[in-house]
Amino acid sequence: MSIRFLRRARYLIFWGTLGMAVSARAQEKLHVLAFESTQHLRDFFRWTPQSTPLVSGHRGGMEVGFPENSIAAFENTLKHTPAFFEIDPRLTKDSVIILMHDATLDRTTTGTGRVADYTWEELKKLKLKDAQGRVTAHGIPTLAEVLEWARGKTVLNFDKKDVPLAMTAAIIRKYRADAYVMLTVHTAEQALYYYRDNPERMFSAFVKTPQALAEYERAGVPWDHMIAYIGPEVTPANQEMYRLLHARGVRCMISAAPTYDKLKTKEERAAAYRSVIRDGASVLESDLPIEAAEAIKAMSRK
Incomplete structure (x- = not known):
């Protein structure tokens, strides 16, 4: 040799x-959230009196330099805290599913006009902007790319935009992603469609009132398959929803994105985030997930 x-x-x-x-x-x-099965996923999100508060990054988070609905934003958040992410699948002109909250490109990309008027080949040439409007080096991701990235790292919560329910169900099935995906459903009918397609699915359900809760009861979707979004702020009416949903083992989520995230100072925001958890919510959704996680860290049980 x-x-x-x-x-x-x-x-x-x-x-x-x-x-x-x-x-x-x-x-x-x-800080990964990795689940071996759909049962493991449901067990993790099940509410008990000992439940640790969880943070959800709204659109993945909107930290400076990290555009919403981007893999870069997801990874940046996970470097600081465990989190799951609400994301926005949307269709291109040629029916490729990408991540984009708005129906138009102007606010979050270097493009203009409607997303649906462009093919994926055209859109992949654009760059994303951060929440301050600065152009970044990051491009628009496809949902397929994000599903590949997220496996073994986190949970993706698909919001409902313009992707048909059947197409959403099909891509989850194709990537065998049910153990790390939950679906935002605005009605009991939407939840029932996905549940009949695959009874292992997990949901983030809009359950803001006792009437909405009764509709889910009638639909027969099991409560251990969902968390419940109950609104954007602390209100006296929340107490009734906590009582009803906790009795069924359901975590309740408040989204600070349209409310408390917009307070002027970090101290004001931190106080508001803590008030959400003290009020009874066990999931805090935020545009600023790193800040939110730090604010409620002392309130978490190991």
């Missing part, structure tokens, strides 16, 4: 080992 060969072998082993170490360190930086 030649000296040259031995040197080359040592070189490859060194860089291979270094590469594995760097990869391991990068993975260690992420």
